[in-house]
Amino acid sequence: MRSTFKKIAFLALFFTGPSPLFAAAPASDPSALQVGAATITYRAQLGDTLSVIAEQLTSNKHNWVSLAKLNHIGNDRTIPVGTAIIIPVALLPDDPSSAQVSAMSGNIDAIAADGRPIDVNIGAILTEGAIINTGSNSFLTLSLPDQSHIALPSNSQVKLSKLRTARYTKSPRTEITLLKGRVESKVSPLDKNKGRFEVHSPLAVAGVRGTDFRVDLVGDRVMTEVLSGGVAVAKKNQPAALTLRPGQGNVTSAKGVGKAVALLSAPQLSGSPQLQERPTVRFNVTPVAGAHGYRAQIATDADARNVVGEAESDNTEIKINGLEDGNYFVRISALDQMGLQGIPHATAFKLKARPEPPISIEPKNKSRSEDVMFSWAEISNAQAYHLQVASDAGFKQLAIDQPAVAATQFSAGKLALGTYYWRVATIVEQANGRYQGPYGDPQSFKLLPALQVPKIADAIDGDLSFRWSSEPGQNFVVEIGRDAAFSTLLLTQATATPEITVPHPANGTYFIRIRAIDSDGYGGPFSPSQKVYIGSRWVTSDDSPLLNIGGNTPAGY
Secondary structure, three states, X not given: OHHHHHHHHHHHHHHHOOOHHHHOHHHHOHHHEEEOOOEEEEEOOOOOOHHHHHHHHHOOHHHHHHHHHHHOOOOOOOOOOOOEEEEEHXXXXXXXXXXXEEEEEOOEEEEOOOOOEEOOOOOOEEOOOOEEEEOOOOEEEEEOOOOOEEEEOOOOEEEEEEEEEEOOOOOEEEEEEEEEEEEEEEOOOOOOOOOEEEEEOOOEEEEEOOOEEEEEEEOOEEEEEEEEOOEEEEXXXXXXXXXXXXXXXXXXXXXXXXXXXXXXXXXXXXXXXXXXXXXXXXXXXXXXXXXXXXXXXXXXXXXXXXXXXXXXXXXXXXXXXXXXXXXXXXXXXXXXXXXXXXXXXXXXXXXXXXXXXXXXXXXXXXXXXXXXXXXXXXXXXXXXXXXXXXXXOOOOOEEXXXXXXXXXXXXXXXXXXXXXEXXXXXXXXXXXXXXXXXXXXXXXXXXXXXXXXXXXXXXXXXXEEEXXXXXXXXEEEEEEEOOOOOOOEXXXXXXXXXXXXXXXXXXXXXXXXXXXXXXXXXXXOOOOOEEEXXXXXXXXXXXXXXXXXXXXXXXXX
16 A cells, blocks of 8 residues: 555656646647637646646746636645636737738838848838838838738838737737837727737837827827727826827827827818829818818828828818829828827829820910911820810810810811810820820910901002001001011001001002000901002003003003
């Protein structure tokens, strides 16, 4: 009997020691370990002690005290086989995690914890200790294994201070240190798995359990804004001072954690922003009460993870340049007097600005031409142009629709008097055929009566004198040329009255044209030239030249 007792005692002592045999027990026997969201449950094996379990599953044998209290085990050397021992995530050791670049644009640089430069591109893996910088008009989004996302706007710098997960449960343990600029975080819920996500800055710490929030470092202030979930805000190395709820923000400074304030409401856009037809996209915001400015971000996705542009404005018009044609989303927030961003409003829009339309040249404002000529600037790669002329601003009543004008001008001929609107689009050749860009800004003009000059009679004897009709305020320029091309002029004269007298011109044939200048400075085209004869001559009763039988012209003709 005594020898049997000694053998059992020997076996007990053997199994209670920290033998490497039991270090492999959880892995070699999957049924002994069950993983939950925020705990693991270990089924005790023959000879287990809490110190062995603590060392193997929590990497700290001294955690056996906490395990004993949590599991109500009074004697850790007499644990029945199969006893369920619950280990909370807080006691589990960390395993390294990482972040992956899921979207980027512009100039991004990063260095690893050991100072090694990192080649940042889509799909690149970043690990703990990496420092990331975004340049001007540059943006980066990181994805974490639990589907959380970290977005860096332009001119920002962060350090991935902690990228870890709890062993077995994979509960995230993430710390982001904001060194400059802003960081926007969309964190997957952490309540069930007891994970942690914190944004540290020189003054404050924002801790969450799953939320959508922003942190902005501006000088000696840290601004925090919460869109969903809750964020506990604390000064560095101090307990949380307040919890921000959805739609709230605060400012933390050297003086302390500022009180929670309501964020400004989401702004609405006026006009029709859904189609943008100019390289500079414009958004007009309906004023938000209390707003001191507005901030806009352009992204290729509705969640604004792939941001490609941003701008701020101190008025209700926001302009953004540098975008390629395509489909986008704009996200606009109002800024209050403290600089806190309000609730964002997102709208989808399409940019279709190329090929750009030509610059319109004429007509502008008015025309008195009997043959209206439309002209525009040349586009280098244009194959043709599409000209439309209408009697209404909506181009529903088209007077001219020329879909393929090869030149940079078009003669419309005679049009009825009235008000007209015209526009031109550029047509280019692409791989799949001809493609028309957007129309240019519509130009309007009034077509007014052309200058009417009655037939000017020949001056047989004496002075050359004639007159014409006019409108109030008009001035005139009269040209008398010695040839039809007016290359040699007998007279160029400005007059404020619709008449002129030229004393005793030399005999000969002349050409006359007149140009009217309206009171607003508009100069119309010259009237059609008229041919006149100046000097004495012999004529028949029907005003035909009288010739002698020999064919000689009478003297003086």
